[in-house]
Amino acid sequence: MSDQPAHRLSKDVASPSVIPENAYAPGGFRAQSRFSDPSAEPPPEWTAPTPPNGIPVPPVDVAPVEPPVYEPPVYAPPVYGPQVYGDPGYEDPPPYLDLSTVALLGERKRAPSEGWRRWLYYGSAKLINLGEGPKTVRRRTLTAQVQRPLRGCYRIAVLSLKGGVGKTTITATLGATLASVRGDRVIAVDANPDRGTLSQKVPLETPATVRHLLRDAEGIQAYSDVRAYTSQGPSRLEVLASESDPAVSEAFSSDDYIRTLDVLERFYSLVLTDCGTGLMHSAMAAVLSKADALVVVSSGSVDGARSASATLDWLDAHGHQEMVRNSVAVINAVRPRSGKVDMKKVVDHFNRRCRAVLQVPFDPHLEEGAEISLDSLKPETRSALLELSAVVAAGFVGARRPA
Incomplete structure (x- = not known):
């Protein structure tokens, strides 16, 4: 047996007789006063009478909550920008579709x-x-974009510094696509000073040229009067030919072009201008000042891409930066193959400078250089031209002017 006390034998067994080691230490619970003297008087708050309405609660400063006052809504008509037709930024109010079909x-x-x-x-x-199918839905969507309403006259200038890239072909095919899809009148003007060939893209109905139109401009009062000076193709695209004699067509000045537009704007919704390769030509200043959209044509070759880029450089250097940013670049495949040129890099270059870049594939019917029929084009070519027309039509909203 151990000499240890009983309470020291086991530390794990709790017993009422176990006394902690620090029980008699100074400051232990034995030294604490755990009971009060019963003869002492209780605190005054213990003996205070209870109020009849309970213990008072100190007031709290809270602002009175007023009930909300109902105010009937005041109708204010929606504002759609400038309300005067013809002002910059004028927008038509959105249609009410509540009772639509x-x-x-x-x-x-x-x-x-x-x-x-x-x-x-x-x-x-x-x-x-x-x-x-997806292709049909895509075609219907592009067609709806091309048929976007247009007020006034919209002018499209098609130009390039280099010849042989299909500038005149793009002018004719773009105009033919717009004329066939839309229901309004579309005309293409040949402003090439070097014996333009735009009139060869449609069946020739009259030998009259832009010179004859300017000569008789004062007597033109109706659309039938203008129709005597134009030739119309199966797509309903009309063409106003230029002079076949380069010496005479060189006299086509800026004033002559403005006078021509003054006549055509009265009867046509879209006017496409097939510009010459010389940017310093006398009529080019008027063409650029009157154009609402710019289409720059390039081929898939190295020199064609460089010439198109140089065209944009010239426009930037002569104060047409906004026109360059809103322009459309068209890479036209004038040959079956473009060799080893990386077309992705060409497209990326023009994407950084223009609003959009479209590629028109090679088509044997366009290579013939004769009259153009949209029905004779390959489906891929027609799809590319429809997409090009939709991209051009995207600018109709911001360029509406009174006729």
């Missing part, structure tokens, strides 16, 4: 118009309707 009846699913979807639709007795 689509809102009331829902949009019906179109039946497929081409491809295997169409065969499946009619082969299943019109029970399986997969709708239009």
Whole structure:
């Protein structure tokens, strides 16, 4: 047996007889006064009478909450910018679609118009309707963009410093696409001083030229009067030819071009100008000052891309920076293959300088250099021209002017 006390035998077993080692230490609980003297008087708050309404609570400064006052809403008509037609920034108010056919009846699913979807639709007795394919939907979307409403006259200048890149071809095909898709009148003016060939892209209906139009400008009062000086193709594109004699056409000055526009703007919604290769030509200043959109044409070759870039450099250096930023670059494949030129780098170069870059593939029908028929073009070429027309039509909203 150990000599240790009983309370020291086990530290793990709790016992009421166990006394902590520090029980008698100074300041321990034995030295604390745990009980008060019963003969002492209780604190005054213990014996105070309880108020009849409870213990008072000190007031709190809180602002009275007033009920909200209902104010009827005041109708204010929406503001759509300048309200006077013709002012810069004028915008049409958005249409009310609450009572539209689509809102009331829902949009019906179109039946497929081409491809295997169409065969499946009619082969299943019109029970399986997969709708239009992605290509058809894309084409309908671009067509709707080309058909965007236009007020006044919109002028498009097509130019390039280098010949042989298909500038006249792009002018004719772009104008033909716009004329065939839209319902208004479209005309292309040949402003090339070196015997332009724009009139050869449509069937020749009259030997009259821009000189004859200017000679008789005072007597032109109706559209039928202008129609006597133009030739129209199957796409409804009209062409105003230039003089075949370079010596005579060289006299086509800026004043002559402005007078020509004054006549055409009264009867046409779109005027395309096929510019010459010389930027210092006398009429070029008027063409650039009157143009709403600029289309710069380049080929897929090295010299063609450099010439198109030099055209933009010249415009930048002569105060046309805004026109360059809003221009459209067209890379036209005038040959079946573009050799070893990296077209991605060419496209990237013009993307940094222009609003958009479009590529028109090579087409044997365009290589012929004769009259252009849109039906004779390859589907890829027609799709590229439709996309080019939609990109050009994107600028219609910001350039509306009174006629």
